[in-house]
Amino acid sequence: MTADAPDHPADPRAGDPPGVSVVIPTHNRPELMRLAVESVLSQEAAVTGEVIIVFDACAVEIPEVSLPEGWSLRGLANSRTRGLAGARNSGISDARGEYVAFLDDDDTWLPGKLAAQMDRFAESPQAVAVGTAMVVDNGVEEIVRLAPGETLTHEDFLRNRNPGVHSSSLVFRRSDLLGGLGLIDEELPRSYGEDYDILLRASALGTVAIVNRPLVRVLWNGQSYYFGQWASYAEALQYLLRKHPDFATSPRALGRIEAQVSFALASSGQGRDARAWAWRAIGHDPRQVKAYLATAISLRLLTPNAVTRIVRRVGRGI
Structure with missing residues (x-):
């Protein structure tokens, strides 16, 4: 039409x-x-x-x-x-x-x-x-x-x-x-x-x-249809890892995506899986801050909303 x-x-x-x-x-x-x-x-x-x-x-x-x-x-x-x-x-x-x-x-x-x-x-x-x-x-x-x-x-x-x-x-x-x-x-x-x-x-x-x-x-003020869809984030990131095997050629690249998966899983309440992905990410690259944040969220020491509010204020995203 x-x-x-x-x-x-x-x-x-x-x-x-x-x-x-x-x-x-x-x-x-x-x-x-x-x-x-x-x-x-x-x-x-x-x-x-x-x-x-x-x-x-x-x-x-x-x-x-x-x-x-x-x-x-x-x-x-x-x-x-x-x-x-x-x-x-x-x-x-x-x-x-x-x-x-x-x-x-x-x-x-x-x-x-x-x-x-x-x-x-x-x-x-x-x-x-x-x-x-x-x-x-x-x-x-x-x-x-x-x-x-x-x-x-x-x-x-x-x-x-x-x-x-x-x-x-x-x-x-x-x-x-x-x-x-x-x-x-x-x-x-x-x-x-x-x-x-x-x-x-x-x-x-x-x-x-x-x-x-x-x-x-x-x-970038929370109007995105994607905002807060953490389970979908995690699913999509794992899809990208499977689709693009080149990530595995670089530990740093692989750790970065794994840390993002971890953060998304933790933010969607899947704490055990989040910690498993966090350890995987840290094993590939210990500098992956999102993996540590994900672990803290999974243990209820932080909330995902608190983290995303901070990064949005400086023009960045998770």
Whole structure:
């Protein structure tokens, strides 16, 4: 099902193909989603494109926005697996642009973001994806988070999620998403970690280039649908460990994921399993602080909410 924006041509798929297709999955957050759409349409750069809003388990209702020349806007219902992964894939499958950009419905782009990434693709033809740094809005202040470098490899992503590279910053070639790279993994429990999974896959094929300027504003004040879903976190992280055996090539990388599993299990009340994963993580890398925190939570010396409140205040996540 497709709906057209006000004053939009009757068939937004007619004419020359757009340069970039921006896919925005959404679920019952019309005001936040409208801000996300407006941030794309106010890029003020010589890039043509289309915005595809994918409505996941909610009515297709296009916001009333002004369309600059060279841009179109349409909405469609998620026709695949319910959740973020299926919604992204519905948009990718319906996209017409040479490039596909991701934007979550609670985040916004800053001016110049898309033009800078198109320039980076031109400069780095070997890049499978191009991301940017970000600004975290925790509801009290804005915190800049940069990436560790301007080119990130598979080893970089095994050792660290590099959370400064947010999913709302990512741009891919559509041909890669429909070809060797593949679509978003819809088997991931609750779609948690789908962005990390595709970065691992992309970096295994080539490099991930970074425009290391904060060009995405990420809202991080507890509004995420993932917030507090600890059992799903643990399940998804174990899925990623099984899917990406390369983690086992680096004790530090393996210990990091095991510590995250431990923390999630402890936070979901699975204390015995949490301590087993914590010891495993510490055995691979004694520096894994999350493993010690998980043990403390499992013994009721700390609460997960207390820990997450602290890390969110400094613009980080568990």
